[in-house]
Amino acid sequence: MKSLRIHRLIESGSCALGLLLTAFGFLSLLRWAGSEPHRHLIVLAVVIASAALADLISGLVHGFADHFGDPQTPWLGPAFIAPFREHHDLPMKMTEHDFIETNGNTFILICLALVLAYGLGGSMWMAFLAPLCAWVAATNQIHKWAHDPERAPAVYRWLARHELILSAKRHAFHHRGEHASHFCITFGRLSFIADRIVNWARDRSLRSSQMGRLK
Ligand SMILES: [Zn+2]
Ligand SMILES: [Zn+2]
Numbered sequence: 001m002k003s004l005r006i007h008r009l010i011e012s013g014s015c016a017l018g019l020l021l022t023a024f025g026f027l028s029l030l031r032w033a034g035s036e037p038h039r040h041l042i043v044l045a046v047v048i049a050s051a052a053l054a055d056l057i058s059g060l061v062h063g064f065a066d067h068f069g070d071p072q073t074p075w076l077g078p079a080f081i082a083p084f085r086e087h088h089d090l091p092m093k094m095t096e097h098d099f100i101e102t103n104g105n106t107f108i109l110i111c112l113a114l115v116l117a118y119g120l121g122g123s124m125w126m127a128f129l130a131p132l133c134a135w136v137a138a139t140n141q142i143h144k145w146a147h148d149p150e151r152a153p154a155v156y157r158w159l160a161r162h163e164l165i166l167s168a169k170r171h172a173f174h175h176r177g178e179h180a181s182h183f184c185i186t187f188g189r190l191s192f193i194a195d196r197i198v199n200w201a202r203d204r205s206l207r208s209s210q211m212g213r214l215k
Contacts, residue, residue: 011104025130054135059184059194
């Protein structure tokens with residue numbers, strides 16, 4: 001019980017710190033762009049490329065958590081694998097989670113990434129990493145809204161209706177059968193890449209375990 005309270009405290013602190021660091025990163029990026037048009041284009045390109053990368057990362061993390069290891073796997077099992085597996089059995093349970101429960105673990109990773117970027121390369125590294133962190137931070141929230149669009153904000157519903165973000169319709173394909181496709185959960189657009197990588201790795205691992213049994 002006490003460890004749960006401590007984890008909740010760490011998650012809450014990470015959400016607050018992660019939001020502050022991401023906002024600071026964005027401000028540094030805008031300050032760097034100043035009033036030079038070519039730098040504005042670079043910022044736009046970074047924001048778009050970060051969105052694509054976040055979508056791909058969401059698909060790879062989700063796919064590997066779905067099909068490799070189990071909830072008892074040391075370190076990653078309880079925090080990252082268990083929630084994805086539980087989500088297949090009880091897809092609507094995540095819609096009862098509050099903001100901290102939904103996003104806390106992601107913000108812990110974001111804080112670590114931004115602090116590391118600042119430590120290694122200073123505020124500019126942090127600035128260029130901020131858009132990726134913002135998209136990654138939004139991923140679990142978007143996934144939750146895709147499961148409960150009725151209670152999501154109007155802006156999500158508008159974006160989802162125009163397929164500009166992960167929609168309930170697109171995500172429903174993942175919850176069919178063996179949960180072996182449509183892994184991306186930010187925009188859902190790069191699943192065709194993530195699905196191939198995850199299923200290729202899964203086939204390889206199945207084949208090598210079959211070979212191991214035959215030896
Ligand atoms: Zn899944
Ligand atoms: Zn889902």
